[in-house]
Amino acid sequence: MTADHKDKWYMLTLVGEDQPGIVAHVSAALYEGGCYLGETSMMRLGGNFTIMMMVRYAGTAHGLQEVVGGVAESLGLRLHIDPIQAHLHDHRLPDVRISVYGADRAGILAKVTGALAEAGLDILDLESDVAGTEEEPVYVMHIEGHAAEGIPALESALEIVRNEGIQATLQQVDTLIG
Amino acid sequence: MAVLEILQYPDPRLKQTSRPVERFDDALRRFVTDLEETMRAGPGGVGIAAPQVARFERIVIVDVSVKRGIRQHGRLVLINPEITEWEGMSTGREGCMSVPDYTGNVIRAERIRLAASDEFGERREYEMEGYEARAVQHEIDHLDGLLFLDRLVSKRHDLFRRKTYR
Numbered sequence: 299m300t301a302d303h304k305d306k307w308y309m310l311t312l313v314g315e316d317q318p319g320i321v322a323h324v325s326a327a328l329y330e331g332g333c334y335l336g337e338t339s340m341m342r343l344g345g346n347f348t349i350m351m352m353v354r355y356a357g358t359a360h361g362l363q364e365v366v367g368g369v370a371e372s373l374g375l376r377l378h379i380d381p382i383q384a385h386l387h388d389h390r391l392p393d394v395r396i397s398v399y400g401a402d403r404a405g406i407l408a409k410v411t412g413a414l415a416e417a418g419l420d421i422l423d424l425e426s427d428v429a430g431t432e433e434e435p436v437y438v439m440h441i442e443g444h445a446a447e448g449i450p451a452l453e454s455a456l457e458i459v460r461n462e463g464i465q466a467t468l469q470q471v472d473t474l475i476g
Numbered sequence: 477m478a479v480l481e482i483l484q485y486p487d488p489r490l491k492q493t494s495r496p497v498e499r500f501d502d503a504l505r506r507f508v509t510d511l512e513e514t515m516r517a518g519p520g521g522v523g524i525a526a527p528q529v530a531r532f533e534r535i536v537i538v539d540v541s542v543k544r545g546i547r548q549h550g551r552l553v554l555i556n557p558e559i560t561e562w563e564g565m566s567t568g569r570e571g572c573m574s575v576p577d578y579t580g581n582v583i584r585a586e587r588i589r590l591a592a593s594d595e596f597g598e599r600r601e602y603e604m605e606g607y608e609a610r611a612v613q614h615e616i617d618h619l620d621g622l623l624f625l626d627r628l629v630s631k632r633h634d635l636f637r638r639k640t641y642r
């Protein structure tokens with residue numbers, strides 16, 4: 299892959315109703331337009347397909363808009379482009395993984411993440427889902443993060459959350475390098 | 477003594493199968509010393525396999541004694557290792573000196589029974605579990621041309637698998 303180091307990085311966001319071939323069509327347009335991909339996240343959220351991609355491109359945001367605009371429109375995707383600073387090869391290692399679940403109710407995410415943030419958790423990755431049934435929804439969340447103030451502080455924070463009927467488990471992530 | 481150069485993926489040699497050691501001589505023991513020094517020079521390395529330094533023989537070193545409070549055997553030189561029993565499964569996060577700047581979740585056996593020769597050719601048997609068993613499985617994979625990248629599981633559906641039972 300040849301790319302000029304003066305190339306700029308953009309965060310490209312695409313959201314729309316899920317349909318077959320979205321990823322293939324979007325990535326083909328980017329490839330043919332001379333783009334290079336960094337880290338990406340693509341997933342289906344409740345029937346919508348969401349894409350966030352770090353894209354390296356020689357031209358302007360407007361130029362990139364033209365590279366993907368056509369395919370986005372034909373797939374019914376809303377497109378958003380932001381210039382960003384890229385920090386590749388700078389992964390931070392999670393040292394803790396937290397799973398939370400409970401009857402879904404307003405404020406559960408705010409409550410849990412608020413308590414954890416106060417106890418020094420830097421979130422590196424979070425995803426949550428609503429399981430169960432429409433009548434009795436169950437909220438499920440996974441977090442990977444860095445315990446900036448140590449694991450015991452997070453355990454105390456989770457203890458408070460547990461007293462409110464939310465199930466929470468914490469596992470230390472001990473990365474093996476071999 | 478020397479710190480050896482570590483092959484990094486996408487070097488195709490990391491994907492080849494290594495051959496058994498036949499001669500347990502001074503040359504082998506000198507190599508084991510260098511391999512160990514190379515492992516200890518890497519940041520946080522708890523294991524290394526000979527093919528990672530371009531010697532395609534079935535030699536592995538593991539030492540997880542830096543981890544406190546776990547069952548482990550200390551420094552292990554495992555030559556022509558063979559896992560004879562596997563039990564249980566667990567998911568853990570792995571990285572590799574041959575794959576910089578990436579870590580991922582891998583499923584390994586929780587407990588293993590293992591036969592291996594030491595650097596003097598004496599055959600020994602080990603039972604190990606948890607972190608140490610994981611390290612040994614990671615290193616033996618290198619002898620068969622496998623990287624942890626070949627065994628990645630999605631972190632997303634790691635613990636709670638979304639299924640509809642009806």
Ligand SMILES: [Zn+2]
Pocket residue numbers: 475476571572573574614618
């Ligand atoms: Zn490795």
